[in-house]
Amino acid sequence: MAEASRVLQAALIPNFNPFHKTHLSQLNPVTFRRNPVQCSVSTSESTKTVVTQNIPWGCDIDSLENASALQKWLSQSGLPPQKMAIEKVDVGERGLVALKNIRKGEKILFVPPSLVITADSEWSCAEAGKLLKQNSVPDWPLLATYLISEASIMESSRWSNYISALPRQPYSLLYWTREELDRYLEASQIRERAIERVTNVVGTYNDLRLRIFSKYPDLFPEEVFNLETFRWSFGILFSRLVRLPSMDGKFALVPWADMLNHSCEVETFLDYDKSSQGVVFTTDRPYQPGEQVFISYGKKSNGELLLSYGFVPKEGTNPSDSVELSVSLSKSDKCYREKLEALRKHGLQASQCYPIRITGWPLELMAYAYLAISPPSMSGQFEEMAAAASNKADTKKDLRYPEIEEETLQFILDSCESSISKYNKFIQQSGSLDLDVTSPKQLNRRLFLKQLAVDLCTSERRILFRTQYILRRRLRDIRSGELRALKIFDGLRKFFK
Numbered sequence: 378m379a380e381a382s383r384v385l386q387a388a389l390i391p392n393f394n395p396f397h398k399t400h401l402s403q404l405n406p407v408t409f410r411r412n413p414v415q416c417s418v419s420t421s422e423s424t425k426t427v428v429t430q431n432i433p434w435g436c437d438i439d440s441l442e443n444a445s446a447l448q449k450w451l452s453q454s455g456l457p458p459q460k461m462a463i464e465k466v467d468v469g470e471r472g473l474v475a476l477k478n479i480r481k482g483e484k485i486l487f488v489p490p491s492l493v494i495t496a497d498s499e500w501s502c503a504e505a506g507k508l509l510k511q512n513s514v515p516d517w518p519l520l521a522t523y524l525i526s527e528a529s530i531m532e533s534s535r536w537s538n539y540i541s542a543l544p545r546q547p548y549s550l551l552y553w554t555r556e557e558l559d560r561y562l563e564a565s566q567i568r569e570r571a572i573e574r575v576t577n578v579v580g581t582y583n584d585l586r587l588r589i590f591s592k593y594p595d596l597f598p599e600e601v602f603n604l605e606t607f608r609w610s611f612g613i614l615f616s617r618l619v620r621l622p623s624m625d626g627k628f629a630l631v632p633w634a635d636m637l638n639h640s641c642e643v644e645t646f647l648d649y650d651k652s653s654q655g656v657v658f659t660t661d662r663p664y665q666p667g668e669q670v671f672i673s674y675g676k677k678s679n680g681e682l683l684l685s686y687g688f689v690p691k692e693g694t695n696p697s698d699s700v701e702l703s704v705s706l707s708k709s710d711k712c713y714r715e716k717l718e719a720l721r722k723h724g725l726q727a728s729q730c731y732p733i734r735i736t737g738w739p740l741e742l743m744a745y746a747y748l749a750i751s752p753p754s755m756s757g758q759f760e761e762m763a764a765a766a767s768n769k770a771d772t773k774k775d776l777r778y779p780e781i782e783e784e785t786l787q788f789i790l791d792s793c794e795s796s797i798s799k800y801n802k803f804i805q806q807s808g809s810l811d812l813d814v815t816s817p818k819q820l821n822r823r824l825f826l827k828q829l830a831v832d833l834c835t836s837e838r839r840i841l842f843r844t845q846y847i848l849r850r851r852l853r854d855i856r857s858g859e860l861r862a863l864k865i866f867d868g869l870r871k872f873f874k
């Protein structure tokens with residue numbers, strides 16, 4: 378399990394591979410209302426508007442009725458007796474709660490492969506599945522289409538109890554409109570990631586539509602397979618799909634196991650257990666009856682958790698938290714062209730983002746900063762600086778140029794302070810919000826999103842404040858060291874005079 382845990386750090390939702398990476402569609406407004414759920418989505422290409430409709434399957438995110446029907450069906454379908462049950466919880470709305478004492482180091486769950494959805498699962502509409510496979514549709518879009526296909530036939534699908542217990546509107550940044558992303562996440566780099574993700578989903582859907590759906594409208598009618606249903610199915614995949622290393626790294630939806638919520642404190646991940654032939658996880662702590670049981674969705678920053686899962690852990694509770702710091706070459710730099718060329722050679726741009734943690738910044742950022750401030754006399758080193766700024770494993774990153782150390786740290790400090798001022802502006806403008814986001818249904822959507830954004834920005838700014846403090850101290854030490862050296866030099870000069 379140790380090995381599995383390591384590999385499974387990216388367990389719940391790893392990379393999203395779009396169907397065609399190059400397909401960029403412009404985003405159009407998505408209007409959204411919670412309760413009742415209603416989205417209207419305009420597709421990009423032709424400014425054609427897809428009919429506004431409700432997603433006719435799934436349930437409210439906190440529905441326990443559908444969850445208990447799921448539990449019953451799973452037991453009848455081969456899920457062994459469990460030490461947990463689905464209940465309403467304080468963190469994550471619904472979750473798995475211990476019914477009995479659970480020991481530390483105990484294997485639990487044992488979901489058999491017959492109850493797991495993968496790209497190999499049998500399609501109720503076999504012809505549709507065959508067609509996608511013939512067209513070599515990759516796992517992600519294939520699973521997204523599978524989920525819609527099964528959902529649309531309601532009770533006729535063997536997964537109907539599972540699908541009925543899935544949220545009708547998964548929480549994730551996929552459901553934020555462009556205006557909401559711009560307004561609430563302006564200070565955070567996660568906004569760019571969200572825009573990129575929505576663009577990928579729209580592009581993937583458009584590719585499928587052009588290449589396959591439009592040619593087989595009987596198998597893939599637009600009333601069922603449209604951008605809105607794809608937004609739902611991708612939202613489900615982003616927030617529930619796992620990669621199972623012991624099943625050859627297969628992506629899977631694991632009913633029951635996907636009722637487990639995330640805790641930044643735990644270090645346990647799901648995997649397939651060959652000996653018991655089921656999906657399990659091994660607890661890293663004991664649980665008493667009534668306690669919620671958690672797993673880890675991977676070592677993700679608060680921004681990444683908001684992006685895929687739609688929540689932000691409490692400030693200071695996520696040891697894997699980080700913030701992306703954006704740094705840029707100055708256009709007025711005499712060596713701008715040479716520096717940009719060196720960066721491009723190593724797959725980098727004039728502006729780059731580097732993750733900063735509470736414990737420090739990466740060596741790549743230091744290398745980029747060396748390059749950004751180095752004078753023309755150091756042009757011979759541009760190449761090695763750019764190489765070290767890229768995160769290729771084979772390049773030496775720990776460069777040292779003591780003669781420009783001070784300006785380099787000052788450059789990082791300036792970038793950090795400019796980022797802090799954006800966060801300050803947003804947080805001040807938001808006023809003092811202190812809302813209970815553990816019960817978002819009670820909140821007005823706007824307040825809910827705003828509170829999530831404030832929580833994210835506060836946690837990201839906290840990391841920047843710490844970085845600012847460390848940088849200022851280092852600069853002060855360098856400067857006072859220089860001053861001391863100057864004084865000694867001056868004293869020696871006077872002495873010899």
Ligand SMILES: C[S@@+](CC[C@H](N)C(=O)[O-])C[C@H]1O[C@@H](n2cnc3c(N)ncnc32)[C@H](O)[C@@H]1O
Pocket residue numbers: 438439468469470471472544547548616617635636637638639640685686687688689
């Ligand atoms: C894999 S599902 C877990 C089951 C989910 N609570 C449900 O009732 O369907 C992931 C979703 O659970 C919620 N969630 C998980 N961990 C959470 C946490 N620590 N805080 C708040 N919400 C959480 C988020 O809505 C997330 O998108």
